[in-house]
Amino acid sequence: MASKPSKPLTSSFLLFLIALLVFTTYYLRQLHEDFQIYPKPSLNPAWYDVVSREMGHEWFNIALVNMDEDEAAALETKGRVLKVEMGRLDEGLRWSDLFPEWINESSTKTRCPELPMPEFGRYEELDVVVARVPCRECEGSGWRDVARLHVNLVVANLLVRSGRVGGGGRPVLAVFLGCCGPMWEIFRCDDLVLRLGDSWIYRPELRRIRQLVHLPVGSCQISPAVAQSELRGAEAYATVLHSSEAYLCGAIALAQSILQTNTTKDLILLADDHISPESIEALQSAGWKIKRIRRIRSPQSRKNSYNEWNYSKLRLWQLLDYDKVMFIDADLIVTRSLDHFFTHPQISAAPNNKEIFNSGLMLLEPSLCTFRTLMKRRWLVRSYNGGDQGFLNEMFPWWHRLPKKINHLKFFRSDGDHEHQIADDAYALHYLGMKPWMCYKDYDCNWDKAATRRFASDSANERWWHVYDGMPKKLRRFCALTPEADARIRNNRVKAKHAKFGDGHWRIRVKDPRQIQLS
Numbered sequence: 001m002a003s004k005p006s007k008p009l010t011s012s013f014l015l016f017l018i019a020l021l022v023f024t025t026y027y028l029r030q031l032h033e034d035f036q037i038y039p040k041p042s043l044n045p046a047w048y049d050v051v052s053r054e055m056g057h058e059w060f061n062i063a064l065v066n067m068d069e070d071e072a073a074a075l076e077t078k079g080r081v082l083k084v085e086m087g088r089l090d091e092g093l094r095w096s097d098l099f100p101e102w103i104n105e106s107s108t109k110t111r112c113p114e115l116p117m118p119e120f121g122r123y124e125e126l127d128v129v130v131a132r133v134p135c136r137e138c139e140g141s142g143w144r145d146v147a148r149l150h151v152n153l154v155v156a157n158l159l160v161r162s163g164r165v166g167g168g169g170r171p172v173l174a175v176f177l178g179c180c181g182p183m184w185e186i187f188r189c190d191d192l193v194l195r196l197g198d199s200w201i202y203r204p205e206l207r208r209i210r211q212l213v214h215l216p217v218g219s220c221q222i223s224p225a226v227a228q229s230e231l232r233g234a235e236a237y238a239t240v241l242h243s244s245e246a247y248l249c250g251a252i253a254l255a256q257s258i259l260q261t262n263t264t265k266d267l268i269l270l271a272d273d274h275i276s277p278e279s280i281e282a283l284q285s286a287g288w289k290i291k292r293i294r295r296i297r298s299p300q301s302r303k304n305s306y307n308e309w310n311y312s313k314l315r316l317w318q319l320l321d322y323d324k325v326m327f328i329d330a331d332l333i334v335t336r337s338l339d340h341f342f343t344h345p346q347i348s349a350a351p352n353n354k355e356i357f358n359s360g361l362m363l364l365e366p367s368l369c370t371f372r373t374l375m376k377r378r379w380l381v382r383s384y385n386g387g388d389q390g391f392l393n394e395m396f397p398w399w400h401r402l403p404k405k406i407n408h409l410k411f412f413r414s415d416g417d418h419e420h421q422i423a424d425d426a427y428a429l430h431y432l433g434m435k436p437w438m439c440y441k442d443y444d445c446n447w448d449k450a451a452t453r454r455f456a457s458d459s460a461n462e463r464w465w466h467v468y469d470g471m472p473k474k475l476r477r478f479c480a481l482t483p484e485a486d487a488r489i490r491n492n493r494v495k496a497k498h499a500k501f502g503d504g505h506w507r508i509r510v511k512d513p514r515q516i517q518l519s
Contacts, residue, residue, distance in 0.1 A: 226344070
């Protein structure tokens, strides 16, 4: 028996099915949301996503420095979150305790104040260290802050002990929270991955960080040599000539004095367009490799002052062919080899006074981003003397003390001592006052003026002229006296005679062949 044909679905039944499907879909979606079937979006801070991308995976161990329990609890991570117990600072500790004006350099018992450190064994195999940096103000103030240094050194030590100093494998990152960011003397701007508002994310070179954590916490001790051989690249001595040729003779003598120590380093001289082609040729004959530069004005100096263009020294950070550069002013000579001091980090220098260093001789590490930062900050950061030394001390307050004999300042607190002897163990002499090439060979002409007698030293004068006597004769002519300079010396000798200065230098019969014979 044949079956009956099925009846077609009515339009009302089709509408019912469609309505049922829509209702079911809506109901299930609401059910999913009520039971959180879909995960909520992460509430982690923006830096966390950047770190996750840098790590390349979701599981990593985070250490929190100078952060509270709530901040630790808020992080949603599949790894471990460890709050670091960093110890309590002595409330009476001041920056001047870390950077005293004077220390006994000959004593091995000199000690620095201690900054408390965590029990590092509790914080091993870290992937990320996150720190909130204390900061009184964001721009140009609060840099000499013991609490800020403490946090930075804790982070540096945690990174070094992460077990991945040798490189390779998973990276280790540092995140700094706060408008001041980290101390760039420790965490170089070269290693900055990204800045997000007040979050600074770094992928530091751990071998460099390892050098720094072995240093004294300040200039309260002489800095030891800490550089590792695998980090040593090309190195050079450098000086700068700009605006005039007044220091041309000094630069020639400086090069000759360095070469007389049998150095293995390059000699680089930065010269602006005020140095003539003839003088450039003489400088090259003296031993310098020449790089032409545009001079940089010191924003806070007075027009036509002695330090108006001293910020030209910032060009040193553009010497990217070199891993380290030892800058030496052209009014110094080197008397003993300085080559082994290249094992120190940036900035290593001799003290000047209080907590500052003397920028006449300093070891630095060229970097394009450091140069750009210095150029930008020069408009914002005040120099105490309007020149480069004041500015650099503000930009690099955490510096490392080299012994005074590496930059022996020709300065004596009393002019009653008519000897003013220079110690035999000095590595370099810094000629304050009238420069040797501006005097006669016979004695230091600083003796002839009451205002400069504190800078006078015949023994220092003799050492400079010893370098001069070792120069090729073709270079000596660039140290000739002008008629004006000769007249100035003679006039000062007459004044010294009338003042009856007890040292009696004005009685010395001058034999210097450079003097201009008067008819």
